Amino acid sequence: MEILVLVKAVPDPEARLRPNAAGTAPDLDGVKWVLAGYDESAVEQALLLREAVPDSHVRALAVGPAPRTEEVLRAALALGCDGATWVEPPADLAIDPLLAARALAAAGRRSPFQLVLVGKQAMDDEAGLVGPAVAEHLAVPDFGPVVDLRWDAAGGRFRFARAVEGGLERLEAPPPIVVALQQAWNDPRTAKLQNVLRSRRAPIEKVPWPEVAAALGDRRARSVRTAFRLPPPRSGAKMIEYSTPEEAAQKLVRALREEARTFP
Amino acid sequence: MSGGALVLGEVRGGRLARASAEAVTVARRLVGPAGSGTVTGLVLAGAPAAAASELARTGVDRVLAVSDPTFDAFHASRTAAVAAAVATERSAAHVVVGGTAAGRELVGRLAARWDAAAVTGVVDLVPDGDRGFRAVRTVFSGRAFEEVRLEGPRAVWGTHPLAFAAPPPGPEAPVEARAISGGPSPVPGTAVGFEAASNASGPDLAEATVVVSGGRGLRAPENFHLVEELAGALGGAVGASRAVTDAGWRPTSYQVGQTGRTVTPQLYVAVGISGAIQHLVGMVGSRTIVAINSDPNAPIFKVADYGVVGDLFQIVPALTAEVRKVRGA
Numbered sequence: 145m146e147i148l149v150l151v152k153a154v155p156d157p158e159a160r161l162r163p164n165a166a167g168t169a170p171d172l173d174g175v176k177w178v179l180a181g182y183d184e185s186a187v188e189q190a191l192l193l194r195e196a197v198p199d200s201h202v203r204a205l206a207v208g209p210a211p212r213t214e215e216v217l218r219a220a221l222a223l224g225c226d227g228a229t230w231v232e233p234p235a236d237l238a239i240d241p242l243l244a245a246r247a248l249a250a251a252g253r254r255s256p257f258q259l260v261l262v263g264k265q266a267m268d269d270e271a272g273l274v275g276p277a278v279a280e281h282l283a284v285p286d287f288g289p290v291v292d293l294r295w296d297a298a299g300g301r302f303r304f305a306r307a308v309e310g311g312l313e314r315l316e317a318p319p320p321i322v323v324a325l326q327q328a329w330n331d332p333r334t335a336k337l338q339n340v341l342r343s344r345r346a347p348i349e350k351v352p353w354p355e356v357a358a359a360l361g362d363r364r365a366r367s368v369r370t371a372f373r374l375p376p377p378r379s380g381a382k383m384i385e386y387s388t389p390e391e392a393a394q395k396l397v398r399a400l401r402e403e404a405r406t407f408p
Numbered sequence: 409m410s411g412g413a414l415v416l417g418e419v420r421g422g423r424l425a426r427a428s429a430e431a432v433t434v435a436r437r438l439v440g441p442a443g444s445g446t447v448t449g450l451v452l453a454g455a456p457a458a459a460a461s462e463l464a465r466t467g468v469d470r471v472l473a474v475s476d477p478t479f480d481a482f483h484a485s486r487t488a489a490v491a492a493a494v495a496t497e498r499s500a501a502h503v504v505v506g507g508t509a510a511g512r513e514l515v516g517r518l519a520a521r522w523d524a525a526a527v528t529g530v531v532d533l534v535p536d537g538d539r540g541f542r543a544v545r546t547v548f549s550g551r552a553f554e555e556v557r558l559e560g561p562r563a564v565w566g567t568h569p570l571a572f573a574a575p576p577p578g579p580e581a582p583v584e585a586r587a588i589s590g591g592p593s594p595v596p597g598t599a600v601g602f603e604a605a606s607n608a609s610g611p612d613l614a615e616a617t618v619v620v621s622g623g624r625g626l627r628a629p630e631n632f633h634l635v636e637e638l639a640g641a642l643g644g645a646v647g648a649s650r651a652v653t654d655a656g657w658r659p660t661s662y663q664v665g666q667t668g669r670t671v672t673p674q675l676y677v678a679v680g681i682s683g684a685i686q687h688l689v690g691m692v693g694s695r696t697i698v699a700i701n702s703d704p705n706a707p708i709f710k711v712a713d714y715g716v717v718g719d720l721f722q723i724v725p726a727l728t729a730e731v732r733k734v735r736g737a
Contacts, residue, residue: 246520276484
């Protein structure tokens, strides 16, 4: 089975977040870029499938600027991906999720695949647009948010569940499909030191930008971030003073009805 | 950007999903006051009549109802194909999609098909001069807000659940039955079963206006009924901290937090939850937060609006009784 896993470099989720001076973007000066969250789960899921299905290969695919994109591809290689492909856009080109999806689809269709795995959303912009948009450009079905993905070798199809309102929808589908993974329901492995060292010298396939540029469509349609800000700090809870539990309940309900006005 | 808008009316159990009515509120703001642009509703289902009629009373100008049983199964690619065809036919500048699991899936697929700009998780619209509106959305697990401008002639807007009020029912706009194929689209998967979440009896976590969550402070799984009874009295959904789901007291479908669900109810009640960052990012967008905890230094009190320090085994039953008394239930 040929598996493509789409990854993105995101700011370290542990890093302190602050806006830039203009208030138009996060201040990313000195921030560490990592493979994180849903993407980490997607890589883990790809490796689990490779272990379960003989003669499988996992290729990590990313679009984005140097050096961060190369670094997360090396992180994916260190975790055990067999190959990595990098689409590096021109430095002056702003990449929104739908443009990224077009570039990823154009690079992805250069070789056959049975499965494209992607996190349901990136840890930073949380757009959730790339998986479905890649699927549309590749003209294959997409499913998300998915948990519990398995390959049914006898039936020649994937079996999985979508986490939807009210429960889990069980589905099966033949390849090729795009799957957007819900959450870290698997327990992502950490890279072994020797693999980290080896990944530093591993070759990364580079797709020249002109090869994908033809597939980029209407460039007037794009999203532009105009502001970035932190929520106002919460001042801390107003504490309910009481002498009996009944008094606490009465005061709280009164506050919710009369002050907060959020009592149902 | 001006021009008309199309709203996807999602059908669930034969009824219109509330998120779709919330999407009409966004569409009306995007096209401007009545007379300046039309809002068209689109319902795709085996039996669309009831949902189409509900959508027609939300303030749209007309509803197109496509009766086709293949839409009753999950079919994002075909829904996107039909929506793109209708949006083009009606010369719409905007398509608005409600914040459900299917809706989130549809936005990217439709934007790719319709060659539009797109944004998801919209919690507010702010005026953007003669360009119309910018979308406000949360990023970085609710730790920050951004504003996004959609450029180009076409835009797809995905709303965040509960961020916009659903319009009160009004007069019914015309409903027109249509047959639209939208052209080729890949064959989807086959649904082979459905497992209802064990907390599925109340409202869904992501859509509930009240959520009551329990944490390790409950001490044992047999005490979780305290949380369920309070949620029941408030008409809300039940959630849990990761400590509770990791311990197996409740299934992972209950989990609120970074690795679980993100909720934004009007009222969030945290019972016996200390407030680890991984939990806070899943609920900090709630309108009003109440924390009940025995530890006055618990971090949950830093994000809560109201705090009760005390023994939850006494406070919660008293609160449930008071809520029942006030709500007359």
